[in-house]
Amino acid sequence: MALVSWSDEYSVGIPRMDMQHQRWFDLINMLHQAMAQGEADTKVGAILEEVRAYTRTHFSEEEALMEQYAFPGFTGHKRVHDAFIKQLDDMVRMGGNSRVLLSMEAMRTMKDWLVRHIQQMDQHYARFLVDKLPPEPPPPPLFRMKSSGVH
Ligand SMILES: [Fe+2]
Numbered sequence: 001m002a003l004v005s006w007s008d009e010y011s012v013g014i015p016r017m018d019m020q021h022q023r024w025f026d027l028i029n030m031l032h033q034a035m036a037q038g039e040a041d042t043k044v045g046a047i048l049e050e051v052r053a054y055t056r057t058h059f060s061e062e063e064a065l066m067e068q069y070a071f072p073g074f075t076g077h078k079r080v081h082d083a084f085i086k087q088l089d090d091m092v093r094m095g096g097n098s099r100v101l102l103s104m105e106a107m108r109t110m111k112d113w114l115v116r117h118i119q120q121m122d123q124h125y126a127r128f129l130v131d132k133l134p135p136e137p138p139p140p141p142l143f144r145m146k147s148s149g150v151h
């Protein structure tokens with residue numbers, strides 16, 4: 001069973017950020033499943049590394065957006081991001097050096113942190129930004145009917 005499932009209550013109202021948060025949930029579920037099945041620590045370590053890389057990418061995109069639109073809570077939000085990255089760095093280092101598997105307890109703490117962060121801090125900056133962002137571009141047309149001139 002998935003550790004965390006996406007639902008609308010997690011939406012921040014910015015489709016691109018929602019997609020990234022969903023991908024984040026997928027990675028957390030993959031990590032949880034690998035741990036629950038007692039997969040080799042190499043596999044757990046590889047997914048954890050991916051979680052860390054993805055988190056870095058997501059945080060920098062979010063921070064760029066906040067900076068671009070001069071969100072007043074930017075500094076505090078970034079500080080919270082940086083602290084979480086540091087925790088992930090520690091987890092990766094611990095797993096790498098001593099081959100200690102991430103505990104289920106640590107896993108749940110991480111999941112709770114992500115959910116809380118989205119519902120509090122991310123939804124907060126998103127409310128500030130949502131009406132300032134340009135509309136998402138429409139999807140490309142599947143077909144363009146061309147008049148051939150032949151009847
Ligand atoms: Fe986020």
Ligand SMILES: [Fe+2]
Pocket residue numbers: 062077081117121122
């Ligand atoms: Fe955030």
